[in-house]
Amino acid sequence: MALGRPRAFDMERALDRALEVFWRKGYEGATLCDLTAAMGINPPSLYAAFGNKEGLFRRALDRYETLHEASWNDALAAPTAYEAIARLLESTAISLGDKRNPPGCLMVQGALCGGEECDAVKQELTARRDASVALIRERLRRAKREGDLPDDADPAGLARFVATVIHGMAVQAAGGASRKELERVAATAMTAFPK
Amino acid sequence: MALGRPRAFDMERALDRALEVFWRKGYEGATLCDLTAAMGINPPSLYAAFGNKEGLFRRALDRYETLHEASWNDALAAPTAYEAIARLLESTAISLGDKRNPPGCLMVQGALCGGEECDAVKQELTARRDASVALIRERLRRAKREGDLPDDADPAGLARFVATVIHGMAVQAAGGASRKELERVAATAMTAFPK
DNA sequence: AGGATTATTTAGTGATTGCTACATATGTAT
DNA sequence: ATACATATGTAGCAATCACTAAATAATCCT
Numbered sequence: 001m002a003l004g005r006p007r008a009f010d011m012e013r014a015l016d017r018a019l020e021v022f023w024r025k026g027y028e029g030a031t032l033c034d035l036t037a038a039m040g041i042n043p044p045s046l047y048a049a050f051g052n053k054e055g056l057f058r059r060a061l062d063r064y065e066t067l068h069e070a071s072w073n074d075a076l077a078a079p080t081a082y083e084a085i086a087r088l089l090e091s092t093a094i095s096l097g098d099k100r101n102p103p104g105c106l107m108v109q110g111a112l113c114g115g116e117e118c119d120a121v122k123q124e125l126t127a128r129r130d131a132s133v134a135l136i137r138e139r140l141r142r143a144k145r146e147g148d149l150p151d152d153a154d155p156a157g158l159a160r161f162v163a164t165v166i167h168g169m170a171v172q173a174a175g176g177a178s179r180k181e182l183e184r185v186a187a188t189a190m191t192a193f194p195k
Numbered sequence: 196m197a198l199g200r201p202r203a204f205d206m207e208r209a210l211d212r213a214l215e216v217f218w219r220k221g222y223e224g225a226t227l228c229d230l231t232a233a234m235g236i237n238p239p240s241l242y243a244a245f246g247n248k249e250g251l252f253r254r255a256l257d258r259y260e261t262l263h264e265a266s267w268n269d270a271l272a273a274p275t276a277y278e279a280i281a282r283l284l285e286s287t288a289i290s291l292g293d294k295r296n297p298p299g300c301l302m303v304q305g306a307l308c309g310g311e312e313c314d315a316v317k318q319e320l321t322a323r324r325d326a327s328v329a330l331i332r333e334r335l336r337r338a339k340r341e342g343d344l345p346d347d348a349d350p351a352g353l354a355r356f357v358a359t360v361i362h363g364m365a366v367q368a369a370g371g372a373s374r375k376e377l378e379r380v381a382a383t384a385m386t387a388f389p390k
Numbered sequence: 391a392g393g394a395t396t397a398t399t400t401a402g403t404g405a406t407t408g409c410t411a412c413a414t415a416t417g418t419a420t
Numbered sequence: 421a422t423a424c425a426t427a428t429g430t431a432g433c434a435a436t437c438a439c440t441a442a443a444t445a446a447t448c449c450t
Contacts, residue, residue, distance in 0.1 A: 002395095002396080002447090002448090003394080003396065003448060003449085004394085004397070004446080004447060004448075005396050005397040005445065005446040005447050005448095006396085006397075006446075006447060007396090007397065008397070008398070008446090024308060025308055025309055025310055026223075026307070026308045026309055028221075028223050028224055029223055029308060029309035029310040029313070031310065031436080031437070031438085032437075032439075033436085033437085033438095034310075042399060043438085043439065043440080044398065044400095044439090044440075045397070045398065046439095048396080048397065048398090052438080052439075053438065053439090103308075104307065108307070108366055109307040112221070112307060112369050113219065113221045113224060113298075113299060113304045114220055114221055114223065115220055115224040115226065115229075117438095118224070126371065129370055130370065157380075157383060158383065160367070160372075160376060160380055161379075161380050161383040161384065163363070163367070164360060164363035164364055164367055164384075166363070167362070167363040167366035167367065168358075168359035168360055168361070168362040168363025168364075168366070169359055170366070171307065171359070171362035171363070172355070172358070172359055172362065174307050174308060174321075175321040175325065181355060184349075184352045184355065184356075185352075185355055185356050185359045188352060188356040188387055189356065189359075189387060190387075191386075192384060192385075192386040192387030196417085196418075197417090197418090197425095197426080198417080198418060198419085198425050198426065199416080199418075199426025199427070200415065200417050200425080200426050200427040201416075201417060201426085201427075202426090202427065203416095203427070203428070226407070226408085227407075227408055228406085228407085228408095237429060238409065238410080239409090239410075239411095239427080239429075239430095240427070240428060240429090241409095242408095242409070242410075243427065244427095247408080247409075248408065248409090312408095
């Protein structure tokens with residue numbers, strides 16, 4: 001067992017509460033007071049466990065990605081590229097339309113812009129969004145090798161289009177769009193996808 | 196002429212500077228210190244002219260919309276719905292890809308989320324984004340009446356799809372996407388549009 | 391039992407936030 | 421000239437920001 005006095009709060013549970021706050025208010029809008037209140041701990045405990053606000057945010061980002069990893073993997077594991085992207089957009093609509101979650105997407109609204117003190121966080125989010133574009137692109141490249149996409153298809157361009165639709169759906173959801181509306185957007189987007 | 200001591204700064208010029216700051220940092224991230232420095236005035240002048248930070252932001256929003264009004268009107272005035280949307284997406288790509296502007300779109304990143312003190316601003320932005328969806332929808336309804344869109348076309352759904360792509364492009368642009376990449380996204384989106 | 395190590399609570403820190411009181415400056419109306 | 425009305429610069433307001441010093445509490449190891 002670890003040395004010293006044991007931690008009195010549950011890390012994962014506290015992280016989930018912090019995630020909820022960041023998701024709802026963004027990096028800049030989430031105050032330490034909000035965070036400690038939601039997590040049920042005092043500032044020194046937060047700093048001992050996570051370093052600082054930015055460290056906590058990065059951990060919350062990891063947690064957020066973990067929560068969505070399974071549905072992304074499931075979607076991209078579909079036999080054809082078309083089906084993979086269709087499932088990806090559908091699961092995005094379901095997740096963004098779920099009113100049990102805060103509205104919108106942490107990867108988008110966590111820090112699209114802001115004061116200089118959140119430049120690093122802004123960069124981190126951009127990098128993670130780009131990583132998800134790369135994930136889609138690789139799936140489409142594979143599809144092209146497997147003859148599943150036409151030879152003249154452009155995996156990079158299509159991947160960016162799909163990501164654009166996903167991020168646009170996140171903006172719609174932040175503005176209160178329903179699951180049905182998001183699913184309709186997803187279905188329309190799929191008509192742009194080579195079959 | 197107006198009574199009292201005349202204003203020593205140019206309102207429009209000052210508003211443009213404020214717009215630039217809000218555009219780059221968002222409503223929450225823009226401090227009054229940033230704003231007064233950029234506008235070249237002291238806080239009391241700002242408050243006398245604009246009421247408070249939120250009032251200044253709303254004026255900056257008006258100015259932002261004015262700047263984009265012409266290209267929106269031009270695009271939607273195209274003879275066919277297809278061409279109207281194509282032009283709309285193209286001009287969006289050009290505007291968002293113009294490195295002389297701050298990255299991204301004020302309507303999106305101005306306040307997607309944030310602390311409670313910016314709830315009103317968040318609502319205002321949502322309302323204005325919804326208004327632009329309505330603008331597109333009305334153009335598509337007209338197209339349907341004119342036989343320019345198939346009878347089974349869904350103007351509301353298509354309008355929301357187009358808005359979703361535009362807002363997604365704004366997120367890409369905030370992350371540094373180039374004009375070319377945005378134009379490619381726009382072109383791909385158009386393949387989902389009935390011709 | 392006693393020392394070492396880590397967590398927690400309390401109570402703050404200096405810096406920055408949006409905003410304003412007050413005195414002064416600059417214009418018009420009479 | 422005097423009164424009135426509005427704008428400006430100086431200086432600073434209370435509140436909140438992210439963060440921490442210091443004392444105490446709870447565990448392990450010897």
